[in-house]
Amino acid sequence: MEQVFSYEHLSTFTEEVFIKIGCPQDQARLAATVLLSADLRGIDSHGVARLSGYVRLWEAGRINATPDIRIVHESPSTAVVDGDSGLGLVVAPFAMQVAISKAQTAGTGWVSVRNSNHFGIAGYHAMKALEHDMVGMAMTNASPLVAPTFATERMLGTNPIAVAIPAKEQPPFVADFATTTAANGKLEILQRKQQEAPLGWIQDKVGIPSSNPNELKSGGALLPLGGDREHGSHKGYCLGAIVDIFSAVLSGANYGPWAPPFVSFLPLPPDPVGKGLGHFFGAMRVDAFRPADEFKEHMDTWINRFRSAETVAGQEKVLIPGDPEREMEADRRISGIPLLEPVVKDLGEVAMKFKIDF
């Protein structure tokens, strides 16, 4: 039940859609590149499958296709960027570039963003630092779906953290993960396949652990990384909270349960505590700590040592963060991107709406 499309085909289509909602061409192209980086890297839930969601947010007047993205506060190593309700896919690259520029002069750069929308995958933005021999970081808050330890209320998003670190001969270290046991995308796959979820991923509306992947639709919640108190869910809650505060309280965006939902059919919370969604970006020049070549040689040693660690029976090797996504991208650039039937249908409807080919 999958159809395979070339990257180029999906990219051109996505760019056309963003042009149709009024984005300037260069921003439409950038937004398409950022969105499709998720499909290339195998994070299918955050890629072109969300395109119709962005369109509906624009139709609901929650996305400004021609935003005036600007720095509203700064210091030598920091800035706050206001995204003017633009696509996160465009606001985030702007903000990450500010972080990189700050790092070029101050050693590091840290940018908190308000008044934005969903920015695709965090890893794309963190990786922009690599070409400058910098460590890159990206995080974002998101629609509230996660209950803190001991809570039944959904107070936090899946709030991902991405960290990209350059190496020399080895490919870079790229961690990119939701601060929940499992990302919401994984749950959606189980819903589609009508399969049970492992205990520790979700709880029902009164806070009892559940294996029903549809629990989220009846008042349940995703669980912080750790799953339960005994297995450290308070640590996952801490991580999600830190992402929320760095992204939204530092910048003046909406935090916690006030974070605006991605789906347009849910109303915005009536009593906003800030503007839009928040992100946080960091860039650290490696040679602000030690010579870049020396650092990168040691990263090669680090990576080689971990990759060659003894494995448990049945596992071929220990993975370095970024390995699976890089292999997926190499494959999909050649063999194409498989899309599920409902996604294909959804994109067909978007094409009809804007009278363009798909």
Added chain:
Amino acid sequence: MEQVFSYEHLSTFTEEVFIKIGCPQDQARLAATVLLSADLRGIDSHGVARLSGYVRLWEAGRINATPDIRIVHESPSTAVVDGDSGLGLVVAPFAMQVAISKAQTAGTGWVSVRNSNHFGIAGYHAMKALEHDMVGMAMTNASPLVAPTFATERMLGTNPIAVAIPAKEQPPFVADFATTTAANGKLEILQRKQQEAPLGWIQDKVGIPSSNPNELKSGGALLPLGGDREHGSHKGYCLGAIVDIFSAVLSGANYGPWAPPFVSFLPLPPDPVGKGLGHFFGAMRVDAFRPADEFKEHMDTWINRFRSAETVAGQEKVLIPGDPEREMEADRRISGIPLLEPVVKDLGEVAMKFKIDF
């Protein structure tokens, strides 16, 4: 089987011991304050129970009581500090102060440290930023005890992360957690009580999940936060790895399995890749992002909203990171610090060795 001692008694004793090993008086006092902050905050495994361990490291020639702690590399917002094999309890406050000073001029400060030793609890150092209206961060690598996902080898320490964030009327947000499912100290308690550990904390030497808390002594390993692949242990592995790289690869300390062991009876790895243990500190001036008062008011709103979230049956309230430790400290400053019999005996032996009273 516990004896209770006043904070003042333990503090004076600890300071005397550090003076006996040759620390200058001000550094001995500082080291005692840092070490005992763990006992006050209820993290008993990292406090005075470790004093004899520090003494044995000094006896083994691995701790320099009169270190020349210095900045060896810097940029406007960064520095690398060489701890000259000093007590981490003294090196870390120096480095955190550098981070705070950098933040005062550049907005943020980031300090990676090499050639250090164990620094007590990460939270103590992160919290130093609070009095300056800054967000504080502290992390450290540590003796290798943790197997990455799919590995049987112990490649990482419990590598804690602490983040302290100031509020206005509310007490600060203080997260401080090991990047494993459970800290090693919790395992030691189970060993002492001869109780089983929950599955997901440890694995045996071939990588099979185990509930035997003694598994670590027979080649087993602690597990990254998440516990197993299905519950996101690769995310805990990412976190531990990031702490290791920021602390030790950025600074030029020993990383991964090369991190020097805390216990003096284990030999140092024969082929070091750097100097000593590594730490990483950060300080971000809140008003480098938005007016400090505005930020702190929103932190109050954040904290109040999360504290009042609906709870699962049987739980009184949702905790804010730092709540349990702060309550513990308030109690122990008045009613004293309980020490287990083996710890009391151990401290008695240290007193005998240095011919001082305990």
